[in-house]
Amino acid sequence: MDMIKGINHVWLFFTDRCNLGCGYCFYKYRTQQQVITLKTFENILNYIRPVAPVEFIFSGGEPLMDAERLKEMVTIIRQEGLSRYISVQTNATLLDESLMEFFLQHGVNLEVGIDGDEATTQRNRPGIGEYYYRDIVRGVARVIHAKGPMTATMVVHPSSVGKLFENVQYLAAMGLKSLEVHPAFLEVWGPRSSAIFLDQYRRVCAWELREGRHGLIGRGYSEPSQGGWDLLSVPSGKILANWLLLSFPEEVREHLYLMDFSNGSSGKFLPQARGYFQALQEHMMSHPNCSYRSISNFNASYAVKTPPGRRYEERVKHYMDLCEWIEAIDHKMMRTLPWQRSGTKVS
Ligand code: SF4
Numbered sequence: 001m002d003m004i005k006g007i008n009h010v011w012l013f014f015t016d017r018c019n020l021g022c023g024y025c026f027y028k029y030r031t032q033q034q035v036i037t038l039k040t041f042e043n044i045l046n047y048i049r050p051v052a053p054v055e056f057i058f059s060g061g062e063p064l065m066d067a068e069r070l071k072e073m074v075t076i077i078r079q080e081g082l083s084r085y086i087s088v089q090t091n092a093t094l095l096d097e098s099l100m101e102f103f104l105q106h107g108v109n110l111e112v113g114i115d116g117d118e119a120t121t122q123r124n125r126p127g128i129g130e131y132y133y134r135d136i137v138r139g140v141a142r143v144i145h146a147k148g149p150m151t152a153t154m155v156v157h158p159s160s161v162g163k164l165f166e167n168v169q170y171l172a173a174m175g176l177k178s179l180e181v182h183p184a185f186l187e188v189w190g191p192r193s194s195a196i197f198l199d200q201y202r203r204v205c206a207w208e209l210r211e212g213r214h215g216l217i218g219r220g221y222s223e224p225s226q227g228g229w230d231l232l233s234v235p236s237g238k239i240l241a242n243w244l245l246l247s248f249p250e251e252v253r254e255h256l257y258l259m260d261f262s263n264g265s266s267g268k269f270l271p272q273a274r275g276y277f278q279a280l281q282e283h284m285m286s287h288p289n290c291s292y293r294s295i296s297n298f299n300a301s302y303a304v305k306t307p308p309g310r311r312y313e314e315r316v317k318h319y320m321d322l323c324e325w326i327e328a329i330d331h332k333m334m335r336t337l338p339w340q341r342s343g344t345k346v347s
Pocket of ligand 1: 021025027061062
């Protein structure tokens with residue numbers, strides 16, 4: 001299987017430690033103990049070197065919990081010229097001046113996660129407390145002030161969906177210039193909360209047009225994708241093909257791992273990879289020019305076909321229906337704002 005050419009992005013979920021405990025966390029089933037070893041990291045680099053430079057996204061857990069390992073890996077990638085783009089997804093609470101300086105020096109994009117005002121954050125991210133909220137806001141302000149490459153992600157939980165528009169305005173007023181708005185995956189999206197999401201999202205789009213805020217809402221997720229799969233490593237070095245698969249518990253994920261780069265492992269495809277790639281190929285052939293969102297959703301639908309994944313079938317179906325409507329709105333906006341067609345990144 002010469003599948004290496006189809007790699008879209010390299011995602012390194014290199015630590016599963018995090019200082020927050022968000023209710024909607026897309027990586028719920030973490031041990032809070034695992035950090036990738038340099039040997040495993042080197043095994044992954046050996047594999048992707050033939051197709052480098054590629055795009056790297058560092059995530060966790062909270063990557064800044066293991067900042068020294070993160071810095072080591074970014075430095076190696078930059079020194080060897082292996083990347084076109086590096087991004088770090090962070091909750092921003094641990095971002096200090098010296099880390100900010102490091103990211104600026106190494107041309108690293110920071111993707112901060114912030115969902116809106118304090119009340120929304122307290123609700124979505126239970127146990128966060130006012131001090132953590134202040135840490136998030138301070139970290140985000142530091143990134144804005146530094147004027148380096150930056151994006152932001154706002155996760156919308158069904159329980160606070162009625163404030164989606166208000167929270168977009170709130171984040172824009174903080175100075176954010178690029179914001180991806182995502183419904184929380186594997187949460188309960190029923191017909192009512194989905195309808196509210198769409199109504200609120202349409203209000204955001206109308207406001208964007210009315211106020212000339214072109215480019216504020218990132219729509220890279222709805223653009224035609226380059227196709228293929230993501231090489232996504234969990235801290236142990238096991239490989240999944242898409243970030244949505246990370247959200248499932250280990251009993252589901254163990255049916256979905258494609259490779260294993262852990263210490264001493266060669267990174268050969270596991271037997272179950274054949275079925276996955278056949279299904280992916282069929283999806284790509286029947287959905288030419290499909291978006292990254294569509295590929296992600298294909299992955300979620302593949303996961304719920306595994307025996308332990310079946311219990312998530314209904315949640316995934318409602319989520320996918322909502323995503324289809326979001327994408328239809330995005331396409332309409334992209335026709336209205338044609339410069340958005342190639343301007344945003346998926347990461
Ligand atoms: S900050 Fe990110 S990794 Fe940490 S609990 Fe929240 S969603 Fe999960």
